[in-house]
Amino acid sequence: MTNNHKENSRLTIENAKALVIDSIAETMDLYGVTRSAGALYGTMYFEEDMTLDEMREMLGMSKPSMSTGVKKLRNYHIVKRNFRKGTRRQTFVAEKDFFTFFSSFFTKKWLREAKINLDAIQQSQNELNDLIEDSKTEKNLKKEAEQIFQHLEASKPYYYWLQKLVNSIESEEIFDFLPVDHKT
Structure with missing residues (x-):
């Protein structure tokens, strides 16, 4: 596989994920969740688990915004705290079963x-x-x-x-x- 094809394939995958993340963010108002928290959930949906720092890096949001969004999503039981072996940092995982x-x-x-x-x-x-x-x-x-x-x-x-x-x-x-x- 050429480097160009590999890059195009990666872009296609990222675009496909972005479409779903955007649609989840758009419709999360049904659940009383802000668009940014919806984007957070959508992003987490595609990941195994994430720390607040990883979320902040991926979404470009502030750590307090991340923390508030995660707290709200946890209150709805659609994000759970998880522990990653080998790290002391808290990680979080999204409920993947709709x-x-x-x-x-x-x-x-x-x-x-x-x-x-x-x-x-x-x-x-x-x-x-x-x-x-x-x-x-x-x-x-x-x-x-x-x-x-x-x-x-x-x-x-x-x-x-x-x-x-x-x-x-x-x-x-x-x-x-x-x-x-x-x-x-």
Whole structure:
């Protein structure tokens, strides 16, 4: 292989990786992650493991930016701390299985959504119920409180369904209904 061909081949490989890294960075806003943290994840996706210094060199970002990005990605469990034999420096590795990435990220978000909203609904319904049962409450206000109570009650099935969806993802039961096609 000539040197020129080898250089062109290397450029093709780097360009292919850059296209995917850029698309990952572009779409990471879905996960509440900045473009730069998305680029960091995309870069790490192609590496075995990396130190903060290696990340900084590859991406040209400051060490504090790298540290912040890694921390955010670790909080989502899509980057994990790793130890490289023979070095005392911490290294980090990206989750390469997108199904695990998806499960880890969305199940936490969906459970949070269900809990926060069901708690708020319960608190609201308790307050509305007190108003409804109070004999001093005017008839039109009682009727409005009852309508709001029922409106809130009608929203609960969604949050219960969301919790069941999370359970089916965590148990991997969802793949019985929606199998992964490993063919391309």
